[in-house]
Amino acid sequence: MDNSPIFTDDTIIFGLLMLSLGFVFFTESIKTGFWPKFYKIVPGLFMAYMIPAILTTSGLIAPEWETVSESGEIIKNKTSLYYMASRYLLPAALVLMTLSIDLKGVFNLGWKALVMFFTGTIGIVIGGPIAILLISSVSPDTVGGVGPDAVWRGLSTLAGSWIGGGANQTAMLEIYGYNQAKYGGMVFVDIVVANIWMAIILIGIGKRDRINKWLKADTASIEALKKRMSEFSENVKRNPTLTDLMIIAAIAFGTVSIAHLCANFLAPFFKKVVSGITSQTTRNIFTFLDSEFFWMISIATIIAIVLSFTKAKNMEGAGASKYGSVFIYILVATIGMKMDLKLIFDNVGLIAIGVVWMSIHALSLIGMAKLIKAPYFFLAVGSQANVGGAASAPIVAAAFHPSLATVGVLLAVFGYAVGTVAAIGCTILMQLAAVS
Numbered sequence: 001m002d003n004s005p006i007f008t009d010d011t012i013i014f015g016l017l018m019l020s021l022g023f024v025f026f027t028e029s030i031k032t033g034f035w036p037k038f039y040k041i042v043p044g045l046f047m048a049y050m051i052p053a054i055l056t057t058s059g060l061i062a063p064e065w066e067t068v069s070e071s072g073e074i075i076k077n078k079t080s081l082y083y084m085a086s087r088y089l090l091p092a093a094l095v096l097m098t099l100s101i102d103l104k105g106v107f108n109l110g111w112k113a114l115v116m117f118f119t120g121t122i123g124i125v126i127g128g129p130i131a132i133l134l135i136s137s138v139s140p141d142t143v144g145g146v147g148p149d150a151v152w153r154g155l156s157t158l159a160g161s162w163i164g165g166g167a168n169q170t171a172m173l174e175i176y177g178y179n180q181a182k183y184g185g186m187v188f189v190d191i192v193v194a195n196i197w198m199a200i201i202l203i204g205i206g207k208r209d210r211i212n213k214w215l216k217a218d219t220a221s222i223e224a225l226k227k228r229m230s231e232f233s234e235n236v237k238r239n240p241t242l243t244d245l246m247i248i249a250a251i252a253f254g255t256v257s258i259a260h261l262c263a264n265f266l267a268p269f270f271k272k273v274v275s276g277i278t279s280q281t282t283r284n285i286f287t288f289l290d291s292e293f294f295w296m297i298s299i300a301t302i303i304a305i306v307l308s309f310t311k312a313k314n315m316e317g318a319g320a321s322k323y324g325s326v327f328i329y330i331l332v333a334t335i336g337m338k339m340d341l342k343l344i345f346d347n348v349g350l351i352a353i354g355v356v357w358m359s360i361h362a363l364s365l366i367g368m369a370k371l372i373k374a375p376y377f378f379l380a381v382g383s384q385a386n387v388g389g390a391a392s393a394p395i396v397a398a399a400f401h402p403s404l405a406t407v408g409v410l411l412a413v414f415g416y417a418v419g420t421v422a423a424i425g426c427t428i429l430m431q432l433a434a435v436s
Contacts, residue, residue, distance in 0.1 A: 005062040010079055013061045017081070017333040020051040043206035045399050046199060048329050052336035053195075063338045082334040086391050087293070089327035091259055091300035092252040094394060096324030097405040098304035099251070100232060100316035110221060112374040116365060116382030117411045121418060123364030124162050124357070124386060125426040128155055129433035131356040135349070136434070142349035143434055152434040153178040154186040155353065156427035161190050162361075163426070164419015165294070165389035165412075172423050185347060193354035194387050195339045197362070198396075201380045205399050208376045217375040222400070229403040236317030244318035251312055252323070255303045263295035294416050301409050321402035328398055328405075331391070361387070377404070385411035 007013055027035045028044045055061045064078035132152065136143045143151050153176040160172035169190075178186070204211060212219055238244075271290035277283040307313070361383065369379045377400050385393040385408060393408030 003062075004065045004067055004077075005056075006060050008062075008065070008077065008079075010081055013079055013337075014081055016055060016061060017052055017330070017337065020055070021048055021329055021333055024048050024051065039206075041206070043202055043399075045205065045329075045332065045395075046202040048332045049199060049202060049336035052333045053339040053341060056337050056339060057341040061337060062340075079337070082338065085327075085331040085334040087260075087296065088253075088256060090331050090391060090394070091256045091296055093324040093327035093331070093398075094297070094300055094405060094409060095252050095255045095304040095307075096248065096315075096320040096327075097394075097398060097402045098301060099308055099320050100229060100313050101305065101308045101403055101406055112372055113378050113382065113407065113411065114414075115372060116368060116374050116378040117385055117414060119364050119368040120361060120382045120386040121163055121415075121422050123361035124159060125422055125429070127357040127360035127364075128159055128426045129429035130360055131353045132430055132433040134356055135353050139349055139352075142353065148177055148179040150178075150434065151350075151353075152427065152430040155430055156423060157186050158190055158354065158357070159423035159426040159430075160419055162194065162358075162387045163422045164415050165291070168416065168419035168423060172420070172427065176427060185350060188347065189350045189354045191338055192351060193358050195335070196355075197358050198335075198384065198388060198392060200362075201383065201396060202399070204376060204380065205396070208400070211376045215369050215376065216373050217369070218373055219375045219377075222375055222377055222404075225403065226401045229401065233316050233321070236314045238317050240318035244315065248315055248318060248320050248323060251307065251315065251320075255300055255307075258303065259296045259300040260292075262299045263292040266295045267292040291416075294413075297409060298413060301406060305406070324405070325398065325402055328395055332395055335392070335395075358387075381408050381411060384408065385415050388412075389415060 007016065024044050024047045028039050030036065052061070056063065062079070063082065064076065067075045067077060069075055132143045132155070156172040156176045157169045157178060160168035240248075267290050270286075274283055274286050274289055277286070365379045365383055368374065369376070377397075380400075381393055381397045381404075384396045388396070389412050393412040394405040395408070397408030398405040
């Protein structure tokens, strides 16, 4: 079977993604006619995400595909652009956006950020079993299966992914022994449902003022932080020289290299430490510590926070956070490229479970935000720190203001820490729901 897209060369695909981003920013800059009305409804960040998805759906590009060799062997291929963006550009963006951080201002955002994060976690924990109960009343076979084929075992991997991240997802696969031949279907549901929800959140960002008004949210702390950061940026603003640009690149990618170097050492080290833990339960809880991605993001953020107390902070005047935003948008485009809209109809039953599950997560967040009058920022970032993890939470946070990207990272780290434990609790409830 050969399902190759029209363009398979990463150089060409990257060019198409950049043309898509250029189109979004160019049309967004037009002040008269159709486009101002369009972008008043649809945010530019959403379009940066959706156009690559349309390119994938049309068959022009693809995140992965299969080809058949002359000997008849099936060869799996995939683009390396998402890996490049998430491993190189994302940490670089976090560094550049964190350089000028007002750490005291971030802490002054208060307890509502944590409440919304843990509400999102609880929404995932209870959403799984409720989704199984609801779907089983309509289509029992969808949530059936026995032994390794039991659907609840496969859904445990979604719980791990949507509360923590990839490491937690893998841990759940190992803990509950789901049939790996069917695991691809669960990954598919993960990608489709999580990306649909992210798209909805991005649309909401464009309507955040109206949403905050409905929530009766107190946005004073967020606006105060944004104001201080804008004032600082304006005070140190200057026309960047070539030297400035090279120093910015050195700070960003020098930090990325250090983060990768440390992650390459720490991940194997903690893998040995964790594997030496006698208790299987305890071992699975701390499995995220052997993730290179976790350490890379954490170390890059820590170094950036340290640099924010030095003169490197003044590089914001040369546009450091703007270059970070460029990297973030490239990451958004590569994430959008992973979304094939046609696949939504390929497994309607499992997708239905995922949609119901995610809806409960969303309703939990909306209810809590309304109760405590939390801004949409906390709802959006609290959700993505669970569902999207360290790759998506900073994107959503930075859409409100570049200086807020670090908030997304810090909450995502919480997700890694509690992911496996919370996912185990969710799976126990899903197992009970499936056999009831």
